[in-house]
Amino acid sequence: MRITWPVPEPLMPADVHPALAATARAASVAYGEARLAFTRLELREEVADGADGTPTMRVDAIVEGAIADAAKRNGANLLSEEAGFIDNGSAETLVIDPVDGSANAAFGVPLSCFAGVVVRDGVPSEALTVWFDTGRAWWARAGEPTPYRTTGRTALDGASVCLMRPKRGTEEAWQRVANRADRIRVLCTTCLETALVAEGSVDAFIDVGSDTHRIMDLAAALVTVPAAGGVLLDLRGRPFTFDHDLSRRWSGVAAATPQLAEALIEVALG
Amino acid sequence: MRITWPVPEPLMPADVHPALAATARAASVAYGEARLAFTRLELREEVADGADGTPTMRVDAIVEGAIADAAKRNGANLLSEEAGFIDNGSAETLVIDPVDGSANAAFGVPLSCFAGVVVRDGVPSEALTVWFDTGRAWWARAGEPTPYRTTGRTALDGASVCLMRPKRGTEEAWQRVANRADRIRVLCTTCLETALVAEGSVDAFIDVGSDTHRIMDLAAALVTVPAAGGVLLDLRGRPFTFDHDLSRRWSGVAAATPQLAEALIEVALG
Known part of the structure; x- marks a missing residue:
């Protein structure tokens, strides 16, 4: 059985780094197309071994492929789970988890996301997380406050x-x-x-x-x-x-x- | 802090019982408005003791109130968590969980839903579940197959x-x-x-x-x-x-x- 719910476009904040925004959009499109093209069983089939030493599911491979293309088009290097480091000759590297929650993404549990940062000289400057099933996006620049805040809780009891x-x-x-x-x-x-x-x-x-x-x-x-x-x-x-x-x-x-x-x-x- | 994500309209299937559809729509609207009007802390404040013997959070009370109004307008009885049984003189009773996952709904964890059935003479005839944060709806009539199917898995190992x-x-x-x-x-x-x-x-x-x-x-x-x-x-x-x-x-x-x-x-x- 296929997962029939649509994957919406990311609700992209205005100032996201172009390469980061492009890879996030490419990831959403690729995951949405993969859900239409493959059954749950096919999405979770292990098709390779990733650069991180763990098996790569088909859904990971498809989404990472789309991200690698988008990174290349946008002239940014990429460090990713399955492919490892891809040098596109830039001073900036996108460090990306193409599909966080791969098992959820493959089984149809609607809790999986794209997550990436822009890194220069080993220091991350901004981050973007996109929840695939809703398009909700969380974006932040290092050292700048965000519109959303943590709860501020200090005690474990009651947490x-x-x-x-x-x-x-x-x-x-x-x-x-x-x-x-x-x-x-x-x-x-x-x-x-x-x-x-x-x-x-x-x-x-x-x-x-x-x-x-x-x-x-x-x-x-x-x-x-x-x-x-x-x-x-x-x-x-x-x-x-x-x-x-x-x-x-x-x-x-x-x-x-x-x-x-x-x-x-x-x-x-x- | 308030929960700022919108609550979309339910993706309502075509043939849902009018009173069940009306209560589900009323629930989504009420929950969406409650998220705008109250902070997370206010949403989870215990405002009463429910008919089921457990405390009622503000979010439960608000959504159930909207459901009770919709049931009355549509001439259906209601059996619900907090209010208990409300007789509107019908042969049909809506048995409804106004906010399933109340704590999620109050805290902002986007995993909560409306769930209800139409019951006549103690027998449920149809059911509707609506995930508030996405509007996704699952609908079924008793004894009729649905477009979606379970995995069919029989073994616990690997489940x-x-x-x-x-x-x-x-x-x-x-x-x-x-x-x-x-x-x-x-x-x-x-x-x-x-x-x-x-x-x-x-x-x-x-x-x-x-x-x-x-x-x-x-x-x-x-x-x-x-x-x-x-x-x-x-x-x-x-x-x-x-x-x-x-x-x-x-x-x-x-x-x-x-x-x-x-x-x-x-x-x-x-």
């Missing part, structure tokens, strides 16, 4: 927390955080969940220690969450770097405030 | 399962199911999660035994999931009834097939 799904070896940490938070959710799309932290719809998102995140899973949040008053940290304090080594992994913690991030990390580490 | 969030006393059952399923999600909106089962985007939804569901949390799924080829059962085999006693509770299990429902129930009961 609404999105968790990465429980993974082998981290079940106890997962349970500790779930027991302490007032309300938990597991949406299986880090970039969308961190956007919800930025806009103040949930208090925090945490990977309790599975070290699942690559830099493109966290790059947009690294700009968007602080610009909205929150923080993005690694559970184990590792600095985030934009080099081209896609074997690096982090456990991202996005929170409305530094205090809430610290409280979450303390409980997760036990 | 994608939505779980009700872990609640005190059911943590072990929750963990057993989470460990067996291939991929889990916790969206905190039963009616939307069972719609995803019906359309084949996830294989199943389960409350592992917290007995949280009232009849209006499951009424739409009771029509929509079987019409799409799946099943809706109570974990403990209790029959679903449409009487006016809102103290009754169930643990709903919606699955793509009877075999998958049985496998889930077996693991949950341990």
Whole structure:
């Protein structure tokens, strides 16, 4: 069975970097066309091994292909999950997660998104996240405030927390955080969940220690969450770097405030 | 802070019962206006105790008020979470969950919906679920096939399962199911999660035994999931009834097939 709901055009903010906007639009179009052309089973078929060492689903390959074309047309380099680094001779590199929440995107769960940043000399200048199924976009420039704000919550008790799904070896940490938070959710799309932290719809998102995140899973949040008053940290304090080594992994913690991030990390580490 | 995203008009199928369609439209309008008029904090403020014995948030009260007006204008009785039974002198009763996923709706997590059925002589004839943030609607008549189908999956191994969030006393059952399923999600909106089962985007939804569901949390799924080829059962085999006693509770299990429902129930009961 195919996914028959349409993928709308992104509600693109006015001042988005042209190459970033172009890749986001290309991603939405490609994902929408892929949903019409392929069944759920075909969308999730593993068609290759990505540059990050994990298998590439057909839906990832299709959307990343469209993004690579758009990056090239717009003269920007690209660092992406499956293809790795593509040098188009620019001083600027787009660091992009073509389809965050790939399994959701392939199965038809309407929670997946495009997420990208513009990086120059290892420093991200702006970020864009687009929720495919609604076209909702969150955009931020590094160091500039956004119209949306985090909740400002500092205490874990009473907090609404999105968790990465429980993974082998981290079940106890997962349970500790779930027991302490007032309300938990597991949406299986880090970039969308961190956007919800930025806009103040949930208090925090945490990977309790599975070290699942690559830099493109966290790059947009690294700009968007602080610009909205929150923080993005690694559970184990590792600095985030934009080099081209896609074997690096982090456990991202996005929170409305530094205090809430610290409280979450303390409980997760036990 | 207010939730600034718009609530679109429902994508209403053509043949929906007029009173059911009218209440769904009224719910969307009321929720959209409430998001503009009140902050997240105000939306979730507890303003009364519902007929079902749980506190009523402002967002529930506002949307239910609009639904009660629409039911009255359309001459249908109403059985609803907060108000209980409202007799408008009809042979037909609308059994409605005004805002499924109330906490999501109040916090701004874009996963909440209207869900209702038309009941005559204790038997539901048709069901409508509308996802507020997208207007997507799932409609079904009892005993008639729908254009969407469940995945048809029979085995729990490899399944994608939505779980009700872990609640005190059911943590072990929750963990057993989470460990067996291939991929889990916790969206905190039963009616939307069972719609995803019906359309084949996830294989199943389960409350592992917290007995949280009232009849209006499951009424739409009771029509929509079987019409799409799946099943809706109570974990403990209790029959679903449409009487006016809102103290009754169930643990709903919606699955793509009877075999998958049985496998889930077996693991949950341990």
